[in-house]
Amino acid sequence: MKIVVSGGGTGGHIYPALALIREIQKENKNTQVLYIGTKNGLESTIVTREKIPFKSIHITGFKRKLSLDNIKTVVRFINGVRDSKKMVKEFKPDIVIGTGGYVCGPVVYAAAKLGIPTIIHEQNSVPGLTNKFLSRYVNKIAICFEEAKEFFPYEKVVFTGNPRASEVIGKDGIRGRLSAGLSTTMPAVLIFGGSRGARPINEAVVKALSEFAEKPYQVLYITGDAHFNDVQNEVELVGNPKNVVIKPFIHNMPEVLAGIDLVVSRAGATTLAEITSLGIPSILVPSPYVTNNHQEKNARSLSDHGAAELLLEKDLTSNSLIQHIDKILLDTENLKKMKMKAKKLGVPDSAEKLYKMMKQLVQGNQK
Incomplete structure (x- = not known):
């Protein structure tokens, strides 16, 4: 299996992604992973330190208030989608998962538009702007708090917990x-x-x-x-x-x-x-x-x-x-x-649950 993972900005988005990657590689050592983040984000140092293949796009987050910066962000999003499509086409993943942060926006959106199975993972009880936006395009939405259900299309939501929980056991x-x-x-x-x-x-x-x-x-x-x-x-x-x-x-x-x-x-x-x-x-x-x-x-x-x-x-x-x-x-x-x-x-088998959902989605797409 070939997997693209995207998540950045804070450790809360990056560490669950790394926990999932470790679970995947433990179950299948032949799995290939590409991590797409931002060059200046925490993920650029944390992910590369783990010796995981890493590529970056340039993107910034939207301001919640009206701002001229949002116009620049729209342009960066469009360019980010273009660059993400190029990376995704070259890597040819079976599935793409976003674990949060604005970098996920163009990456997961690009994959969805290319017809590749996509998942977003929401760690918090209240989702951010990026995951709310992506929820319209992805195949599945993994959540960690039951309270998050109300913000997403009901038929897409699966409670998996946070993959990081598996690493402390x-x-x-x-x-x-x-x-x-x-x-x-x-x-x-x-x-x-x-x-x-x-x-x-x-x-x-x-x-x-x-x-x-x-x-x-x-x-x-x-x-x-x-x-x-x-x-x-x-x-x-x-x-x-x-x-x-x-x-x-x-x-x-x-x-x-x-x-x-x-x-x-x-x-x-x-x-x-x-x-x-x-x-x-x-x-x-x-x-x-x-x-x-x-x-x-x-x-x-x-x-x-x-x-x-x-x-x-x-x-x-x-x-x-x-x-x-x-x-x-x-x-x-x-x-x-x-x-x-x-x-x-607690959900101590959360990484396993999320990986299982990914495999099912890939298998369903291959039929």
Whole structure:
């Protein structure tokens, strides 16, 4: 099988694509993959680092308000479709899948117009402009939240979950703890604000350090590279408790997650897929700065089912943070119930489901 994958802009679009590619190559080593992204996007470095064949087109996203830049974007879209058609014709894929980001627009649209089977994968509970546009042209739409169904043609939608969920299963939690400098005996809470960190979360954690020192659990606190030096300067003033490990970033997140009892984080789709797959309770502080407030809607899909506590950024303080952590970690029965509820929402075989859907679509097209 030959497959074109397109997705970019944020890790939330790229990492699910990579997880799917790994699943495909695990099942069929002879599968050929071409990844089409943008030259200046994160995908250009992340994908090429994985030694996956990569080509780029030039495209920008639409502004939600009237803007002269949108005229330029239309021109770039038309040129992007032309360039994508050329790449697709040369590669001759059996199927094309877009995992989100504006780069998917011309790539998936071009493939659909060439009569090649197409799929889009929507990670969030509220889809972006690109996937809403493409939903009219693709054969199938894979979703991760039931709440996303209402935005798409009903007959095209298939619930598959996020392929990233499959990659956290079966990891060694003890090894993950040790790699992060954590004890293997105390309960552990992981606090992070995404790959770049989140200032409001960082501020709440720093102010809570003295109280953390008195707690019977340990904290792994990931600041994000951009905030690490500032946080360290503040920590030097108040002191770093022995039960709090502070790092700028961790590269083995799946392994570390396997050894964690509670997560405090934003409500990005990839993070939620990972923690529900593992059955980890969470305290979710959704970013209020994202399109359509989709992170809060993502978070409520867990909190409404008892798998998470929702803590809005406007309500986030050192006191509220500690109260929420204590409520879960210091109540064994509550922790157990939340783990079970989180696990029920997980889709650990999501990559397999998505690949199976792709194969069925290709086989149906060949008949």
